[in-house]
Amino acid sequence: MTTGLVGLAVLMALATYPSRAIPLLAPGFDRLPARALEYLRLVGPAVLASIAASQIFVNPAANGSGPSFHVGVEWLAVGVCVVSVAWRRSLLLGIVLAVLIVAGARGLGLAAA
Amino acid sequence: MFGLTARSAGFSPIEAIAFSVIVFAGASQFAAAGMVAAGFAWPAILVLTALVNARHLLYSAAIAPWLRNQSVLKRAVMAHLLTDESFALASVHFQRLGRVDPTGYWIAAIGSTFIPWNVATIVGVLGGQFIPNPRVLGLDIVFPAAMAGLAVGLSHGRREVAAAMAGVACAVLIGLLWDPRFGVVIGGVVGPFIGLAVPAGPRPTTALGAIATDRDEGLPS
Secondary structure (H helix, E strand, C coil), rough: CCCHHHHHHHHHHHHHHHHHHHHCCCCCCCCCHHHHHHHHHHHHHHHHHHHHHHHHHHEECCCCEEEECCCCCHHHHHHHHHHHHHHHHCCCHHHHHHHHHHHHHCCCCCCCC | CCHHHHCCCCHHHHHHHHHHHHCCHEEEEEEEHHHHHHHHHHHHHHHHHHHHCCCCHHHHHHHHHCCCCCCHEEEEEEHCCHHHHHHHHHHHHHHHHHCCCHHHHHHHHHHHHHHHHHHHHHCCCCCHHHHHHHHHHHHHHHHHHHHHHHHHHCCHHHHHHHHHHHHHHHHHHHHHHHHHHHHHHHHHHHHHHHHHHHCCCCCCCHHHHHHHHHHHHCCCC
C-alpha cells in the first residue's frame, strides 16, 4: 500500500492552516470596528451561497474547454432544499429531498448521471 | 464522495484517510485528487490549495469574536476543525443562542463534520468498488444542497439575503469567465460589501451583530 501522498497531505494542511488560524489566534480581531464586524457577519451567507451556486450553475473546465453554464435537475433539487430549510427549518429534510429528486430524475432517465 | 474520488484517482486507503484527517478541507481535497490524477506537480497543488482554502480566513475572522475568551490552545485546535460545515453550524448555533457555546462548536466540528467526513472517506475508499457510479444515487447533490441550506439558515434579514444573492452572482459570473474556485472566493469577498450597501433591517439579535451595534452606539463591549 503506497503512502507517498501522505507528505502532500501534510504540506496541504500547512498551506491551509494559516488561513484558518491567523484571525482566531492573532490579538485584536475581537476589537474590530462595527462596520468590519457587520461585514464578517455577512461572510457566511455569501460564501456558502457562492459555493452552492458554483456547484450547480458552473461546469468546471474539462478536456481543453473552459467552464460552462450548467442547466439540470440539480437546480430543482437545491431549490427544494432551500425552500425546505426556509419553511420547515430542517436541513436534513432538505438534503433528503434533494437526493431523492436527483436520484429519481437520473433513475428515470430524465437527467444525465 | 471523497473516498470514491480518491480511489478513482489512484490513492491508497492510507493516503485517502490521511487527506481527510490532516487536510480536512473537502473542496481542496477533491481538487487535489483531480490534480494528482492529472499528474500536476506538488507546488501547483499547494498553490491551488491555499487559494481554494483562502475563504477559511473569512470564516475564522467571522467566528473569532465569538471565541475570543477560549484559550489559545483550544483556538488552535478549533482552527484546524474550521470548515464550511462547522463554521455554518456553529454560527447558526451561536446566533440562535445569542452567545458562544464551545461545546456546540466541538459537536459541530467533530461530531457533525470531522467524524462523519472521515468515516465516509473510509467507507468510500474501501467500498467504492461496490458503487460503480455514485452519481446514480444522487449523492453528489448533498454538498451543494447542504451549503445552500446552511446559507438560508444564516440569513435573518435583507442584508444577509443581499450578500448571498450577490455572492451567487459573482460565483457564477467569475466561475464562467475564469474559474469556479476563484468565483467562490470573490463571491465571498464581494457579497458582504453588497449586503452592507443595503439598509439594515431591525436591530440584530445575534451576539456578533449586537457587538457591532453596541460599537455604533459607543457602548462598552
